[in-house]
Amino acid sequence: MTEDIQLISLLLTPLVGMLLVSLTGRWPNLRESMTLLVAVLLFSESLQLASDVLGGARPGLTLIHMLPGLTLRLAVEPLGAVFSVISSGLWIISTLYSIGYMRGNNEKKQTRFYVCFAGAIFAAQGIALAGNMLTLFLFYEAMTLITYPLVTHHGTDHARNSARTYLGVLLGTSIAFLLSGLLATWVIAGTLDFRHGGILAGHLGAAGTALLLVLYMFGIGKAALMPFHRWLPAAMVAPTPVSALLHAVAVVKAGVFTIVKVIVYIFGAENLIALGSANWVPVIAGFTIISASIVALRADNLKRRLAYSTVSQLSYVTLAATLLAPISIVGAVLHIAAHALGKITLFFAAGSIYTAAHKTEVSQLDGIGRRMPWTMTAFAIGALSMIGLPPAAGFVSKWYVLSAAMSLEHWWAVGVLVLSTLLNAGYFLPIVWRAFFREPPAEADDHHHAPHGEAPRIMVFAQTATAALTVGMFFYHEPVLRLARAVAGGF
Amino acid sequence: MLTQHFPALLVVVPLIAAPLIVLVRRSLPSWIIALLATAATFGIALSLLDRTLAEGTLSYAMGSWAPPLGIEYRIDAAGAFVAVIVAAMGLIVMPYSRVGIAAEVRNEEHYLYYALMMLCLAGLLGILVTGDAFNVFVFLEVSSLATYVLIAMGRDRRALMAAYQYLLMGTIGATLYVVGVGLLYLETGTLNLADMATRLPMASDSRAVLAALAFITVGISLKIALFPLHLWLPNAYAYAPSPVSAFLAATATKVSIYVLMRYFFSIFGESAVFDARATGAILLGLSLAAMFIPAIVAIFQHDMKRLLAYSSVSQIGYITLGISMDSVDGLMASAMHLFNHALTKGGLFLVLGGVVLRCRGASFDRLAGLGQTMPVAAFAMVVGGLSLIGVPGTAGFISKWYLVSAAIHLGQWWLVGAVLASSLLAVIYVWRFVEVAYFRAPPADHPPPGEAPLSMFVPALLMIGGCVYFGLDATWSSEVATRVAEVLMNSRSGGQ
Amino acid sequence: MTLASHFSYWTTILLLMVGLFIVIARDNLIKKLIGLGIFQTAVYLLYIAPGKLIGGVAPIVGSGFAVYSNPLPHVLILTAIVVGVATLALGLALVVRIKEAYGSIDEDEILAIDAQDDASPTPDHEGG
Structure with a gap:
């Protein structure tokens, strides 16, 4: 009752x-x-x-x-x-x-x-x-x-x-x-x-x-x-x-x-x-992962780049689920959680940039990290999670998927994962690099805008929280892991 | 006992109400009489459905002349089911009419409107309850003649032409039906439907019976507005007064579909109709054409009433598709969609009637910005539209579910694709309305925000609410529909 | 099975076709109704003709008569005639109203007027 x-x-x-x-x-x-x-x-x-x-x-x-x-x-x-x-x-x-x-x-x-x-x-x-x-x-x-x-x-x-x-x-x-x-x-x-x-x-x-x-x-x-x-x-x-x-x-x-x-x-x-009926799905998923990453690589609009990154990350889950090993299903469940945390951080950061600086394109972001250090740090953490590097949650889930692919000896899947990691790095790291290490353009805010600072405090708080959770999940994911194992059949 | 006369009273009550109303003449009393009569009719229909579900077929000898010589009123679960739909729609439309026709029909003609509605109701119910082939024709004409006048009451002068065209088409349809009945009479020597059913197998191979089947099918298909015999329908629905559009959309074509089902499954017998001839294939082809071509035409309409009218033609295709499958599952899906579509389309036309009253027109230009000016009505239209598409949680989904299951049971996988593809067309025409209502600014001379009068609003929302209710809890409707399908399928083999 | 023995059926078919043709082919709304009348009349014939048997008499049981005509079709057709008259009356009434509203009873002209209305929409209340 x-x-x-x-x-x-x-x-x-x-x-x-x-x-x-x-x-x-x-x-x-x-x-x-x-x-x-x-x-x-x-x-x-x-x-x-x-x-x-x-x-x-x-x-x-x-x-x-x-x-x-x-x-x-x-x-x-x-x-x-x-x-x-x-x-x-x-x-x-x-x-x-x-x-x-x-x-x-x-x-x-x-x-x-x-x-x-x-x-x-x-x-x-x-x-x-x-x-x-x-x-x-x-x-x-x-x-x-x-x-x-x-x-x-x-x-x-x-x-x-x-x-x-x-x-x-x-x-x-x-x-x-x-x-x-x-x-x-x-x-x-x-x-x-x-x-x-x-x-x-x-x-x-x-x-x-x-x-x-x-x-x-x-x-x-x-x-x-x-x-x-x-x-x-x-x-x-x-x-x-x-x-x-x-x-x-x-x-x-x-x-x-x-x-x-x-x-x-x-x-x-x-x-x-x-039955062997699902063997074609990982192939489609792998194709989606790679081609969406390539589109993301070429997108200048920040949100569009994030969107294609999502397309590619979703197929990680599909790929992991259809590898059909218990450990890969654990990876899929973990990745649902990890990607949620990482991607929401990235979008929050993109929204903060838009709210504070009214910028939507990647090429406009030169030096923005100096004005919006919180936002861009959160963005960097989200990006790490997408790429699958420690200390971010994405590493954990990718680890499970990768080890599943290796133990099943699906070498092409391993290749897809490695290649996509490189591509992810290729479209996320330049943004971070640009934001922190490039000089801000001189004429950007001379007459129209007053020099902008951070986004409203409440937004900064939200994205810091999700970024912290992204890092937190890297260190502590025991409950999610237990639930994921129960899904996969409790091995 | 009064209840044993219910099969006759179902027709007699509205039939007597009509001349009473003409005698009274004043608007308010005639409305009250009409309201009471429809309420009584609805009660009778419900009790008949209840009894037929429990006891099976009810037979009533009109004037105590024993059938087959005397005229027999004969109602089973299938007839009672459609009768409940018709009577319920009448009951919903009556309170709505009071305000609904005020803007469209002149005050001194109100009593005529109510009298004609009563005649129409009596005719439609008569078709369902009678067990006599010629009587079906008479009731068909009673309801049709009333319908022609009701359509002509629309305030646009195009309503006159619409009524005239419907009169031509409807009369041709009814006359073709009479030709078919005449041939059957010549062949079997009886007009009693049950009697005819038992005598027909002896003559089922004769050419006269085949001709009768053809005449009856084509004649009734005209009344059903089965593609491509639907040309009268869009104008009739578009220019009739709003309550009339709603009532007709929910009932008239449905009753004709019932007649077709009766003839196919109870009189000729499905083996004679489907196994021995290509009727199933022809009906299947026409149903598929109906599901697609009018739906595409609907996409290009600029007037919501016409859009809904074309959508009706397309939805009728689903119902006949179920018939053409020649299986209990298919028939059940048809019966289901008969009910669900009456609910959906009736509700949509009722909501639209309120909108037309305030916006003074149903063209997309008049409806622009409806989401701001009449938010609840616009939302109700969207819900009704979702039911047309067949989104889960609405009545339309249930019909689609059974229709597709029936196709799968028959192993006709390509039909699954066809049904679902045609729902995608419905997405497009429904979303044309959504975009007009929510993305365009209201016209400059639009009345201030506000909803339709309460007496129109409540019935309309009841119907739309019913759409959602019967989409979530379809146990009752599906059980009844299953019984209806079984009754229809077995009515011949099961004998009397 | 000669042409002559099926004379009434051939007449029925001919009248049906003639009536239908008029309904479809004529533009004049009155003529269409006349066609409809012929179409319906054909059906009356279809019913009545077989009711009469050669040598048959009215169905009153009496000694010396063995062959009776069937009265039922005649009765049915009485009803059908009533329905037909009502339809025709209603159709004619509609034509009168159409003439008042459009000033024409020619279908093509009326459709042209409607098309014009669609092109330049003005609220029109003449019809009712």
Whole structure:
């Protein structure tokens, strides 16, 4: 009974948050305190849940009997707990950051922004706690729709056209591929519940499984596997906190989370190994990793560079999950967390630069590190995590993926990882170098702008916090690791 | 016992209300009579559904003349299911009409509007309940004649042409149906549908029966607006008064679809219709064309009512697709979509009616900036639109789910692709509205922000809310739809 | 099975086709309705003709008569005629209204006027 309340309240808290925020929209201070309050509440609930799950609890709850034999169901397993904690925890920090950003840039329609933000977190919690594929799909689509107003926040033609791409790709892939995969699974396996070992095991031959896997892998457009990655750079039109939300907290994480979930609980890793149907996925993922990195290398717009970096990093997770070794699945789960922390730091830094200096291009960043030392230090830490260097969280997850690839003797995968590390370094380190070691251009702020300093304090605080967490996770990742091991089958 | 007369009362109550209203003439009392009559009808329909689900087919000898010589009223779960949809829609539209027609119909004509609505309701329900082939024609014409006048009441003069064109097409359709019935009568010597069903197998190979099948299919398809016989529909829906558009969109085509299902599965029998002839393939082809071509046309519309009308033609394609599959699963999906689409499209037209009242038009120019001026209505339209697309959590998703499952069960994987691809077209036309409502500035002469009058707003939101409710909890609707499909499939083999 | 023995059917088909052709091919709204009338009349014939048997009498049971005509089709067609009359009346009434609103009963002209309206949209309330 208390378990039921616990699960329900994880869904209800952000919903109540949406309501409170929209009711208090007229008083900005009250409105933002509400958001923060709800976020903190949600995080504490989510932590409680995660510690219960670590203790071996597996709460479950049927919400509605949607169709005969098919329910909307919540059920927590370790992977969901990880996602729930990440999304709710980062919600607090990104709310703090948003307050600074939205006020600093005098953005319009801030109430709608906070409401939809809470809505996206609601959908993320739903995805994290989903007890079967149908529930997950429901929240997956809800997330697409509720983030649409965020992507189009500026309301310009450019925003509208980018949002068309965003919605077109995400809805298109999910309806055309994911839904058909879902229905096929339902007809073939007779259930959509998540079960260890996979519900499709023993129901389908190698070719059928491969075909179904195609539907799932490309249907989960949020994981941005090429060629369905275009929505991510398109969504860059949104305000930076939204980009941070999309890239780090909710949307893309929902994508790779779903992929891991599908591999582990729908197909079953052993089943896929036995059938050999998944061998093509790491190849596509590897291709995505390399080619997205190359695009990022050539992008001058900072957010665009970060976007392609995300595309490439997401495929790390896909690659790791589809290597199908327990240790690689651990790597995948760890990388979901590590990338979340690192990428949100990078986006926060990009937003701070925009707010304080109104600069969006990499080539404008000469010497900015002297004016904004906190921001650029945070950026550097985020970059280290992306590259996978100690002392940042990215190193840990990459280590697991790399050792999985080596122990499986997938030498080409090792090659992809090494090459992409070099490419990551190639597009991140010059930014850091430029910011700290190049002379600032002389004419940049002579008449138009007063010399800028750091971003608003609250934003600096937020990005410092995520940077600290990125470093912190390098040294202490025991709970996440334990949860990840439980996902992989407790080896 | 009154309840045993329910099959007859279902038709008689609205049929008597109509002349009563004409006698009363004043607007308010006639509205009250109409409201009471629809409420009673709805209650009767619900109780009939309840009884048919529990007891099976109900037979009622009209005037105590025993069938097959006398006219038999005969209702089973399938008929009662559609009757509930029709009566419920009537009940929703009536409170809405009070304010809804004030702007579109002259005050002294209000009683005519209510009387005609009653006649239309009586006709539609009569089609569902009667067990006599010729009676179906009579009720079809009762409802159609009322419909033509209701459409002509639209305040745009194009409504007149729309009504005229519908009159031509509808009469041709009904006449073709009568030709088919005549041939069947010549072949079997009976007009009682159940009787006809038992006698037809003896003559199923005759050319007259084949001709009858063709005439009836084409005639009813005209009333269904099955592509490419849909040309009357967009104008009729676009220029009719808003409550009429909503009522027709949710009921008229659905009842005709029921008639087609009846003839295919109960009278001719699915083996004669599908196994022996290419009916299934033809219907499949037309359904696919309906799913795509009108959906593409809808994308290029500049008027929301017309957009929704073309979307209706496209959605009808889903329903007939389920029929063409010739399986219990397919029929069940059809019945499901019949219900869900009535809910969705009825709700959308109701919301749009309120919007039209305030914005004085449904063209995209008038609807620009609706997200600011009528936020709740705009949001309701979006929710309805999501149901048209079939986003999970809405009624449209449930239909799509069953339709695609039915295709998978048959092993027709390419149909899965077709259904889902056509939903992507729905994404495009729904998003045209979204972009108009949220990204364009309101026209200069737009009224100040505010919603439609409460009496229009509440019914509209109820329908849209129903869309979400039946999208999340479809156990009731799917169980009933399953029964409907089984009844239809087994009605022939199961005999009386 | 000669042409002559199916005379009534051939007439029915001919009338159906003639009626349908008029509905489709004529632009004049009144003529269209006349075509519709012919189309419906064809069906009356289809029903009535087989009801009459050669040598058959009215179905009143009496000694000495063994062959009766079937009265049911005639009754049905009475109903159909009523429906047809109502349809025709309604159609004509609509044409009157159309003439008032557009000043024409020619379909092409009316469609042209509508197309003009679409090109230069002005709220039009004449119709109702």
